[in-house]
Amino acid sequence: MIYCVEDDENIRELVIYTLKTTGFKAVGFGDGESFRAALQEEKPELILMDIMLPGESGMELLARLKGDRHYKNIPVIMLTAKSSEYDKVLGLDGGADDYITKPFGMMELISRIKAVLRRTGQREDTDVLEAGKVRMDVDRHEVWVDGAQVALTYKEFELLKLLLLNRNIVLSRDRLLEDIWGYDYTGETRTVDVHVRTLRQKLGEGGSCIETVRGIGYRIGDGHEA
Amino acid sequence: MIYCVEDDENIRELVIYTLKTTGFKAVGFGDGESFRAALQEEKPELILMDIMLPGESGMELLARLKGDRHYKNIPVIMLTAKSSEYDKVLGLDGGADDYITKPFGMMELISRIKAVLRRTGQREDTDVLEAGKVRMDVDRHEVWVDGAQVALTYKEFELLKLLLLNRNIVLSRDRLLEDIWGYDYTGETRTVDVHVRTLRQKLGEGGSCIETVRGIGYRIGDGHEA
DNA sequence: CGGGAAATGAAAAATATCTGAAAACTTTAC
DNA sequence: GTAAAGTTTTCAGATATTTTTCATTTCCCG
Numbered sequence: 481m482i483y484c485v486e487d488d489e490n491i492r493e494l495v496i497y498t499l500k501t502t503g504f505k506a507v508g509f510g511d512g513e514s515f516r517a518a519l520q521e522e523k524p525e526l527i528l529m530d531i532m533l534p535g536e537s538g539m540e541l542l543a544r545l546k547g548d549r550h551y552k553n554i555p556v557i558m559l560t561a562k563s564s565e566y567d568k569v570l571g572l573d574g575g576a577d578d579y580i581t582k583p584f585g586m587m588e589l590i591s592r593i594k595a596v597l598r599r600t601g602q603r604e605d606t607d608v609l610e611a612g613k614v615r616m617d618v619d620r621h622e623v624w625v626d627g628a629q630v631a632l633t634y635k636e637f638e639l640l641k642l643l644l645l646n647r648n649i650v651l652s653r654d655r656l657l658e659d660i661w662g663y664d665y666t667g668e669t670r671t672v673d674v675h676v677r678t679l680r681q682k683l684g685e686g687g688s689c690i691e692t693v694r695g696i697g698y699r700i701g702d703g704h705e706a
Numbered sequence: 707m708i709y710c711v712e713d714d715e716n717i718r719e720l721v722i723y724t725l726k727t728t729g730f731k732a733v734g735f736g737d738g739e740s741f742r743a744a745l746q747e748e749k750p751e752l753i754l755m756d757i758m759l760p761g762e763s764g765m766e767l768l769a770r771l772k773g774d775r776h777y778k779n780i781p782v783i784m785l786t787a788k789s790s791e792y793d794k795v796l797g798l799d800g801g802a803d804d805y806i807t808k809p810f811g812m813m814e815l816i817s818r819i820k821a822v823l824r825r826t827g828q829r830e831d832t833d834v835l836e837a838g839k840v841r842m843d844v845d846r847h848e849v850w851v852d853g854a855q856v857a858l859t860y861k862e863f864e865l866l867k868l869l870l871l872n873r874n875i876v877l878s879r880d881r882l883l884e885d886i887w888g889y890d891y892t893g894e895t896r897t898v899d900v901h902v903r904t905l906r907q908k909l910g911e912g913g914s915c916i917e918t919v920r921g922i923g924y925r926i927g928d929g930h931e932a
Numbered sequence: 933c934g935g936g937a938a939a940t941g942a943a944a945a946a947t948a949t950c951t952g953a954a955a956a957c958t959t960t961a962c
Numbered sequence: 963g964t965a966a967a968g969t970t971t972t973c974a975g976a977t978a979t980t981t982t983t984c985a986t987t988t989c990c991c992g
Binding site (some may be wrong): 859860861862894896897900922 | 978979981982983984986989990
Binding site (some may be wrong): 503634635636640667668670674675678692695 | 963968969972973978979980992
């Protein structure tokens, strides 16, 4: 899946169309906001992003992405109308993996995308998360314990995913609420406990991988503890 | 650089002091006017702001900031004495990124600041603190002595962390109480002693790194003493 | 020595988490 | 549009663990 963030609709549609006919899955966004919303749901394997966007600039978005450990590994290619050396350096320094100056040809775009994917070539590894007997296929939204599939609800799935993505790191209830429920969630902090319980129950034997860290929160470790 | 706008001088100084010892650059302001003047000169990476200020209220300041495209992206954490739900919603609706109710502990403040910075995407913290045989991984919330893991409770962990963060500096009981228990803690000063004891016990051999400085408090040194 | 400061031991108080169950809310099916 | 099913949230004990207190002993330094 490739995300394209570009406010010019013509360019955006053209890029999406080209990507799709080349065999990629692709979705376009006109502004940073809708893009970020989508990011919550699915991690793309590459991001194409215009430097000039209405509201939040592409550079800001880039900085955010590269500063967030969940997203920093997604390769980003910046698109821009400016071709001055200054902007180029700026873009690369911000952590972009490549840089394309408008107007660009579709063939060039494709070959650059392939080059970046080849270079960063780390696909796979975010799609399936594992811990002990628990295995999660993020894209298919499926969880298996010891070879048997387990049905999880949305919140349970997100909870497990976040814990798996942060192996060994203790996540506080606040952090979990913030990331899964949204930063403006105003409900009980106990809610997390209840979901952890149902998660442990449903995971059966595998449930023991979720450790309680008293006074702090929860985490999933590497399983070399008692 | 972090700006703190708070009219209570005691709280302000305490916050600034804590931020500085944690590795942030920080400046405090007693009113909205001086704060706005400083804003002209330099953009901070985060703003801590009391809701109740003499003259212009914190909410007004917040509204101004979030309405100005130069400043709208600077994360803001509101401080307030009121804990009613109404105020909370008000603060978040105004565009604040987080909200802390007084009285708050310094450790909580720091972790909230880090959370907001993480969310808005800057900074990276993979903190591992060490002293002699003792090694602490802050994110994993784990402590190791001589290769063996030691389980610490919340307060013990915080205590050890603060001492490790202030290598070679003697921390008074008051300072420890203030930072870990919160600035309004009114209990016994002896409480610290008891926690130091359990900490030393649990750390076993490594426990000797915590020195008692008679009449002052405790510290963790570089270990080249007896 | 003597007096204040710190360490100890052990019990009381305070807190955090888990549990079971019901209420509130969503979605799906008819 | 309503009923049924499923999901999420809240709540009130029960339980386990941590934190605090306090009386006592030991230690350090003048």
